[in-house]
Structures are given as C-alpha cells and as structure tokens.
Amino acid sequence: MSDQKNIKRNLIISAVLTLILFYLGAGHGLLNLPFPEILRNNQIFLLVIRVILSLLVIFVNRALFTKGISSIIHLSPDMDSLVVLGALAAFIYSTAVSVINIIYYKNADEYIGESELYFESCALILTIVAIGKLLEEIAKGRTSDAIKDLSDMSPKTALILVGGQEREVSIEEVKVGDTFILKPGMSVPVDGIIESGTSAVNESALTGESMPVDKSPGMVVSASTINLSGYLTCRATCVGSDTAFSKIVQMVSDSSSGEAPISKRADRISAIFIVAVILLSVITFIVWKLLGFGIGFSLSRAISVLIVSCPAALSLAAPVAIMSGSSVGSRHGILYKTAQSLESTGRTQIVVVDKTGTLTTGNPKVTDIISTESDIEHRDLLLSIAYALESKSEHPVAKAICTFATKRFVPVMETTGFEAVPGKGIKADLVLSGENHTVYAGSESFIAESLLGKKATEFNNDFSAKINQLVAEGKTPTLFASDSGMLGVIAVADEIKEGSMEAIEALRREDIHVCMVTGDRLATSESVGAKLGIEEDDVISEVMPQEKSAIVQKLKETGRVAMIGDGVNDAPALTVADTGIAIGAGTDVAIDAADVVLIKDSLVAAVDSIRLSKDTLRIIHQNLFWAFAYNLVGIPLAAGCFYKAFGLLLNPTFCAAAMSISSIFVITNAMRLFSFKTTEISINESTDDEDML
Structure with missing residues (x-):
C-alpha cells in the first residue's frame, strides 16, 4: 500500500509541475491567461525555469529512469526503457537547442520563441505514464487487499485448557492435540474436532454461505469461522499453515503471483517487440532526415515512435x-x-x-415404505421391526432406515439371536403380539429363500413388481419378513x-x-x-x-x-x-x-x-488483440507514414496519452472480472421425511 501512496504522491507533483510547464509554454496564450511581464520580456529566464521544472519532473519519476536505464545497460530493455528514451530524447533535444540558441544567436529571445521545444511533452509523457502505473497498482492492490482481508480474518489468540484452567495464548503457541475453548462470538483459532457442546457456526469465511451451520460433538470446526451461540470444547487437529483457511490464503496468493503459459508467451513477444521499436525509432529518424526534414521534425517522429508503442499493454494483458x-x-x-x-x-x-x-449428497434417505397393510399402525410396526434389526448394522442403508425410524419415534423392540448372513441380509428373534417370531431383512433372494410354500407365492405375486419398479427408479429396496409372511419393503436412495x-x-x-x-x-x-x-x-x-x-x-x-x-x-x-x-x-x-x-x-x-476461467481467457485475448491492433495503427501514425499523403501526424504528447490510454484500457478491461456473477440455482423448500411418506 505504501507503493501506491508513493506513486499517487509523485503523480500529483508531476501533474502540478506539468500544468505549470504548459502555462509557461503555449498554454497561457491558448487559454488567454495573464502572463508576468518579467517572463514575457525575458525568454532566456523563462527557458531556464522550464528546464528546471522539467528536471524536477524527471527527479520525481527517478525510479522509472533508474529501472529503464538499468534495463538498457543489461541489454534487456522493457516498457520503462522506451518511456525513458523518449522522455530523455525530448528533454535533451529541447535543452540542446535552447543552449545553442543562447550561445550562437545574438537575438536569442526571438529565435527561442520560434524553436520547437518539447519540455512540456517530456513532463506530460512522465505524468501520463505515472497515471498508468497508479491504475496498475490499484488493480494489483485489489488482489492483495483480498489476500490481506483473508489473512485478517484469522484470530491472533486462542483460549486453551491447561490443567483444567482457561489460558489465553498467541495462535502460534497452539499445538496439535491441545484442547481449546470457544465461547459465543469467538473466532475459531485452529482446525479442530468438537469434544463437547453444541452451537451454530458462521462458516462464510470458508464457504461464502451466510447461513450458520449447526455443530455438535464429533463434528469439525475450521480456523477463522465464528462460533455464534454455544460453548464448545474442541481438540486441535491442524494448526498454523496446515489449517484449511491458511491453505486457502496460500492458494490465492500462489495463483495471483504465478505466471500462466499465455503470460509467458506474451512476455517473450514483448521482449522482441521492444528491441524492434527502438530500431524502428532510429530508422524513422534517419529516413526523415534523408528526406530533407530538419533535426527537430525527424527527432519528434523518432520520439513519437518510442512513446506511442505500448509493450505495457502487451505485458499486462495476461497478468x-x-x-x-x-x-x-x-x-x-x-x-x-x-x-x-x-x-x-x-x-x-x-x-x-x-x-x-x-x-x-452421499447420504441415503428413506424414500418409500410399502407394508402389507396400508394403515399407519402397520407402517409403524414395520419401522419398529426394521429399527430393531438395522440398529446393529453400520451399513449406510441401515443407518438411513434407523435415522428415519428415530424421527418417527417408533416403539423400540428387543431382539435376540441376531445373525448376519454375509451378502444377503440379517435375521433375529423378537416378540410380536405376545408370540416369538423370527424376522428377516435383506435382499429379494434372501427373503425368498427364507419364506416357504404359500408364503413364497404371496411374496412373488405381491411384491416382485413393486420391487422392480423401485429398482428402476434407482432406489435400493430392503425387504422385511417374519416366519408368518411378508411384512413390507423400505426403499432408500441417495438424494440428488x-x-x-x-x-x-x-x-x-x-x-x-x-x-x-x-x-x-x-x-x-x-x-x-x-x-x-x-x-x-x-x-x-x-x-x-x-x-x-x-x-x-x-x-x-x-x-x-x-x-x-x-x-x-x-x-x-x-x-x-x-x-x-x-x-x-x-x-x-x-x-x-x-x-x-x-x-x-x-x-x-x-x-x-x-x-470464470473462460471469462479470464476472454479478457486476456481481448487485451492481446487491443495491444497488437493499437500498435499496428499507432506506430505508423507516430512515424509519419501517412504525413505526406494525408497530413496525419501524432506529436509526442498525443503519443504519450495514447500509450497510457492503451494500458488503462487493458487494466480496466481486466477489472471487469470483478462483476462476475455466479450461476443461480433454484432453492427448493426442504421437506421432512415424514411429509414425503
């Protein structure tokens, strides 16, 4: 954030100095503003002020010059190098012409007034580039702010239990296995498992969902989520950089700072492009000089080529x-x-x-209950028998049936002689209507084998078609029977x-x-x-x-x-x-x-x-197209290719503006991603199992 403040401060200073330079140049005349007589009658004094102000603008933007010149010395010129070359060329040429006029011409005031000087262009080039740099820093800042906001969500202290006493310690002191306390309103310091207590936890920092999640013993709590209501005792499972939240922050940081393949390709093209622009600038100067134009005009065209080219747009397109x-x-x-x-x-x-x-969901639920009699009493009896048999099993289907039966508060029956038949089902003995009976639960083949004679015929006639229908619907049927005949079928399915x-x-x-x-x-x-x-x-x-x-x-x-x-x-x-x-x-x-x-x-x-990835790629391709199209049009115009035929020409000041606008377009185009909308889904009102069956 300090970099952004420095850039903003330097931009303001550069802008003020540039406005003064424009005023001292042609600005006062164009805008019909008052002009001090001491300056109007002393062109040499005015020239000295313009040189000093230009030097001040260069000094304010010295970081740009340091980087740009260093890149040239190391034979790896970049966008800053082009700006520095253009600005220095404008400043050195203007200063040299002015000094020559002062030394060699008696009536220096008149000649200087007629000469084409680029002090204002030099200052404006640097000011406009500073605007582009600030916008680039703001774009980067939005990402770094997002990462900082994530990091700031992490609590700095934790409340742990030591010898039965609560003790507040820094987050770095918490170790795996430590017992920590969560009171209402506290942020979870580390990942852990709840050992006692119930509460609602706001997990929006992790999931983005604002609805609280109910928590009970055995469930996981994650660092940087917020305990809303209850008092929880938890055991730490992951601390420091191993927590889920820390990994999220690291992933965001890595993906933001990393370089995509398309970005690497753009950088390689940009490196070649910069060298080509410098060579083209030199060629432009030579050609116009050979065509008989003056040094001032030829240099202006060369400077324009340097300034108008925008490798920044190319190199920023992907990152x-x-x-x-x-x-x-x-x-x-x-x-x-x-x-x-x-x-x-x-x-x-x-x-x-x-x-x-x-x-x-991965959590099967009861979808159908088919009993031999359709009344509620027989359905509840079927559920009681089902619970008595399935409560001793860890199978997901058994758990789904038991969960459903528990919600219906069915009577609990005691079983004896429990026996599991691998791959087929289970059977046990229990008391029905005061008599001992053997009951069975399992697949169609298991029940068919368990029932004999007339009972098997009744089973085939009454239930086979219903079972086939359930299977066709993607449901898993569990059949229940007693030694007196079929009791019914309970089907479960994994909900979409x-x-x-x-x-x-x-x-x-x-x-x-x-x-x-x-x-x-x-x-x-x-x-x-x-x-x-x-x-x-x-x-x-x-x-x-x-x-x-x-x-x-x-x-x-x-x-x-x-x-x-x-x-x-x-x-x-x-x-x-x-x-x-x-x-x-x-x-x-x-x-x-x-x-x-x-x-x-x-x-x-x-x-x-x-x-989101597609939108990002689309933005990158748009930026790359703009960068190439802009340079394809801008460089020939700046070089004066259409000057003789159509009189079209871009001076260095307009080139600087165009170059910065190109970079600004790339940055603002990328920032359109912040308006990304997630896919909307229709939320169905949840219905309890009892309402469905």
Whole structure:
C-alpha cells in the first residue's frame, strides 16, 4: 500500500509541475491567461525555469529512469526503457537547442520563441505514464487487499485448557492435540474436532454461505469461522499453515503471483517487440532526415515512435487478468492452485463427474415404505421391526432406515439371536403380539429363500413388481419378513444434491460434454443420470476406483477433460485429467490431487470455476488483440507514414496519452472480472421425511 501512496504522491507533483510547464509554454496564450511581464520580456529566464521544472519532473519519476536505464545497460530493455528514451530524447533535444540558441544567436529571445521545444511533452509523457502505473497498482492492490482481508480474518489468540484452567495464548503457541475453548462470538483459532457442546457456526469465511451451520460433538470446526451461540470444547487437529483457511490464503496468493503459459508467451513477444521499436525509432529518424526534414521534425517522429508503442499493454494483458480472476475466484469459494490452473480450466471440453458425494449428497434417505397393510399402525410396526434389526448394522442403508425410524419415534423392540448372513441380509428373534417370531431383512433372494410354500407365492405375486419398479427408479429396496409372511419393503436412495441439475444444464450451455462415472450399479446410475438429463451412453457404472483414471485417459483422446470428484477413489483420476476439480467438502487426498478446489460443497461452483476461467481467457485475448491492433495503427501514425499523403501526424504528447490510454484500457478491461456473477440455482423448500411418506 505504501507503493501506491508513493506513486499517487509523485503523480500529483508531476501533474502540478506539468500544468505549470504548459502555462509557461503555449498554454497561457491558448487559454488567454495573464502572463508576468518579467517572463514575457525575458525568454532566456523563462527557458531556464522550464528546464528546471522539467528536471524536477524527471527527479520525481527517478525510479522509472533508474529501472529503464538499468534495463538498457543489461541489454534487456522493457516498457520503462522506451518511456525513458523518449522522455530523455525530448528533454535533451529541447535543452540542446535552447543552449545553442543562447550561445550562437545574438537575438536569442526571438529565435527561442520560434524553436520547437518539447519540455512540456517530456513532463506530460512522465505524468501520463505515472497515471498508468497508479491504475496498475490499484488493480494489483485489489488482489492483495483480498489476500490481506483473508489473512485478517484469522484470530491472533486462542483460549486453551491447561490443567483444567482457561489460558489465553498467541495462535502460534497452539499445538496439535491441545484442547481449546470457544465461547459465543469467538473466532475459531485452529482446525479442530468438537469434544463437547453444541452451537451454530458462521462458516462464510470458508464457504461464502451466510447461513450458520449447526455443530455438535464429533463434528469439525475450521480456523477463522465464528462460533455464534454455544460453548464448545474442541481438540486441535491442524494448526498454523496446515489449517484449511491458511491453505486457502496460500492458494490465492500462489495463483495471483504465478505466471500462466499465455503470460509467458506474451512476455517473450514483448521482449522482441521492444528491441524492434527502438530500431524502428532510429530508422524513422534517419529516413526523415534523408528526406530533407530538419533535426527537430525527424527527432519528434523518432520520439513519437518510442512513446506511442505500448509493450505495457502487451505485458499486462495476461497478468492483470490472472490477478483479477484469482481474486474473484477466492471471493466465490473457487481456489485455483496456480495461474496455469486458472488458464487451463476454461479450455475444458469434457467434464467427468463422480456420482456419490458430487452429484448426490452421499447420504441415503428413506424414500418409500410399502407394508402389507396400508394403515399407519402397520407402517409403524414395520419401522419398529426394521429399527430393531438395522440398529446393529453400520451399513449406510441401515443407518438411513434407523435415522428415519428415530424421527418417527417408533416403539423400540428387543431382539435376540441376531445373525448376519454375509451378502444377503440379517435375521433375529423378537416378540410380536405376545408370540416369538423370527424376522428377516435383506435382499429379494434372501427373503425368498427364507419364506416357504404359500408364503413364497404371496411374496412373488405381491411384491416382485413393486420391487422392480423401485429398482428402476434407482432406489435400493430392503425387504422385511417374519416366519408368518411378508411384512413390507423400505426403499432408500441417495438424494440428488441441490444445484446438480442446474449445474449440468449450465455445462451444456457452455458446450461442455458431461459424463457420469460411478461404482454404483447400472439401474441406480441410469436413474440418476436420467433425472439429471445425462445421456444413457454417458453414464458409466460399476466402475472400480482404479478404472476411473483409465476412463479419463481414454476421454482425453477426444478433448480436454476436467474430472470433478471428492473422494480418495477419485484422486488418481483427478491427477490424470487435464484439470482436476475437488469438491471442498471432500477428502484431503482428493484436494491435494486437484488443480482447482471448491470450498462450497456444490457442483454449481465447478461450473463457475470453468465460467470464470473462460471469462479470464476472454479478457486476456481481448487485451492481446487491443495491444497488437493499437500498435499496428499507432506506430505508423507516430512515424509519419501517412504525413505526406494525408497530413496525419501524432506529436509526442498525443503519443504519450495514447500509450497510457492503451494500458488503462487493458487494466480496466481486466477489472471487469470483478462483476462476475455466479450461476443461480433454484432453492427448493426442504421437506421432512415424514411429509414425503
């Protein structure tokens, strides 16, 4: 920020001195302003003042001269070198002509008044360049401010428990395994796991979502989020630079300061371009002198060529867009690990999406309850039996059924003789209507084997069609029976994640081909694909984890592939893909393997990461086109190529203005990225399971 203040201060001084120079030159006459007689009648004294003021402008902008001259000495001229050469040429020529007039002409006052001097041009060139530098610094500042704002969110102290006593320590003193306290309103100092207490936590610093998240024992809290209500006791799991928030700040910093391939190409072109401009300037001077024009006119054309050329626009075209894109991404929970990641993501042609946890929630829920009798009493009895059997299982389907039954407050039954039949189901003994019965839960084949005679016939006739329908809908049915006959069916399904449908539609609008890869069975996969509008041929099911990377490798033969996933089994495919995109709620392994990390647990953020990258690339291409087109027109005009035929000519002052406007255009064009809008999704009112069934 101090650099920006220095540039602003120097710009103000340069602008004031330049205005005075214009006033002392032709400005007072053009604007019909009063002019002191002592200056009007003493041209030599006026000349000395103009030289001194010009030297002051040069001194104020000495950093530019130091850098520009140093680059020339080291044979690596840059944009600053062109400005310095042009400004020095204007100043030295004007001073030399003035000195010669004073020495060799008796009536010096009259001759000096007729001579073409460029003191004002020298000052204006430096002032306009300072304006461009300030705008460039402001653009950089917006990114660095975003990083600073992120860093400032981190608390400086933590409240830890030592020997049962609360003790406030600096954040650097907290170690993994320490127990820390969170009181209402406190920022979370480090990543940790809640050991006791419940609360609501504002995680907007990480996810961008303003809605608080309810927390309870066993759940994770992240550094720089805010505890809103309850009293929590937590155990530190990650500290310092290892916290999720610190990694986010580092990613934003790395991607902002990194150099994308397109930026490197622009820099190489710019280096050649600068040398070519210097040579062209010399040639311009020689040609006009050979054509019989005076030294003043020829030098003016050479200076104009130096000044009008704008390698700054060329060299800024990519970096300022990359900085802006990275900063905008971080504001929306999209973290590009490198500048190259930001560039490559927008070139995606094919997106491969993992199903479970990415397109779906990864948490199965009960969708259907079919009992032998349709009344509530029999449904609740079925749920009680289901809970009694499934409560002893750790399977996700069993957990979904138990969670649902708990919400319905069904009576709890005691079981004995519990037995699990691997790959088929479970059975146990319990008391129904005062009598002992054996009850079963499991697959269709397991129940069919468990029921005998007439009971099996009833099962086939009454439930087979219903079960087939559930399977066709992508649901997982669990059948329940007793030794007296069928009890019913409870189906569960992994819900499609909010925003997944809008994300798939948005990808299609971007002309991106979507494939879904999953280890789930064919019927379930095709059902989910159909709901999301993914073509049947693009649904690849029953895929082993090690096979995902091979599928991605094969797809790369037809276009640039982005893999989106969240689990350990997605990591190899994320690495193989041209761009790996990890859902932020996923595993550390997946996040480490990815090129882009999405803080929000939403596929829509993946779409936005591609859209933002595309917008950034579009801005870069626009900037490069402008830089080349501007120079293609500006340099011939400055050199005087159209002077004899059409009388078109640009003097050094106009060239300086044009050069700075070119840089300003590139910078402001890149800053348009800050108006980026994320993809909107329709938020459905959540309905409880009891309302659905």
